[in-house]
């Protein structure tokens with residue numbers, strides 16, 4: 034795309050808008066979501082303005098160009114606001130892609146003497162609009178993801194149960210990320226559990242924690258220290274082999290804590306500490 | 321044929337760290353990286369993205385799969401426009417922190433990945449680029 038073409042497109046702002054809108058109003062999916070075609074016109078005009086202002090002969094072929102960021106931010110905002118108004122992803126995508134038709138029609142009027150150039154520019158504009166569509170799509174996905182994550186957060190808070198596994202031994206499995214807020218909940222529940230059940234050993238199982246970075250390690254150390262202040266012991270179980278290797282490379286020293294690979298070995302350790310023993314009982318076979 | 325991954329993510333809040341880790345894991349799985357290297361990589365990512373959030377006031381992450389010769393890998397660039405790091409050599413030492421933390425993030429992340437580049441200018445910002453090769 035040449036600078037001249039970009040300039041011509043900018044001059045044709047009103048015409049492109051007219052093409053775009055008239056085609057939107059005729060489309061079958063032009064539902065009742067817009068209060069009036071005035072709303073559609075205002076929004077489209079704003080979007081077109083930003084597109085035309087942003088586009089340059091350089092960034093049209095480079096979707097990662099930093100000067101496209103304002104456009105992408107605008108598209109994200111637009112996508113979110115349309116989603117809130119009740120537009121489906123398909124409606125928003127169709128809306129954005131229909132801009133392509135209007136732009137291409139205008140291009141055909143601008144580049145009249147060089148079919149090669151028209152072809153090249155058409156491809157570029159087409160890809161550019163596709164990319165705007167992808168940004169909108171990604172915003173949708175990210176929105177969904179945030180909903181899922183916040184639901185997961187809520188579930189996590191509910192699901193840090195203290196389990197009494199034996200007289201004097203409690204356990205708490207942690208599933209998910211151990212961030213600061215979560216650690217607070219874990220610590221409170223665990224300390225309360227120790228007091229309530231008069232336990233002297235708490236097992237913290239981290240099989241369900243995806244990664245142990247320096248923050249998680251710090252949270253574990255804090256939790257262990259708090260438990261010790263109550264006069265109880267803490268065993269960390271569920272250290273998977275890949276986690277063990279990673280923690281060592283990271284350079285974090287967990288050797289002051291009692292750590293076990295599995296919940297079973299943590300339980301065994303706890304029973305031994307309490308001077309308890311689990312034995313197989315030989316049954317009389319009198320048949 | 322493997323399609324290359326190239327994704328941009330922004331880190332603005334704690335929750336974005338989880339999304340970022342998940343994306344990186346997906347990329348690592350896609351090129352067939354083993355579980356140990358995967359875990360090392362996402363742990364390094366966790367450190368660097370959190371640094372960006374805490375000290376850099378948030379920033380952007382560019383996640384790509386890359387190829388060198390026969391090796392495939394995951395490359396991630398963390399870029400923030402925060403206050404920058406005055407003395408990088410110090411910051412890269414085990415135990416150095418200006419917060420109340422352990423000071424293991426940067427040096428630990430370097431040990432966990434195959435290639436590590438850091439560039440920082442006070443008042444301009446910090447950029448860290450890492451690569452983890454599939455078998456690295």
Ligand SMILES: Nc1ncnc2c1ncn2[C@@H]1O[C@H](COP(=O)(O)OP(=O)(O)OP(=O)(O)O)[C@@H](O)[C@H]1O
Nearest residue numbers: 247371375376411417418419421422423424425426
């Ligand atoms: N993106 C950044 N912008 C500005 N300063 C940074 C950035 N990343 C790290 N730093 C500085 O470098 C120091 C060392 O970072 P490092 O991640 O090694 O340790 P930490 O974050 O203090 O502790 P930990 O990561 O163990 O919780 C930080 O305390 C901070 O001063």
Ligand SMILES: [Mg+2]
Nearest residue numbers: 367371425426
């Ligand atoms: Mg850190």
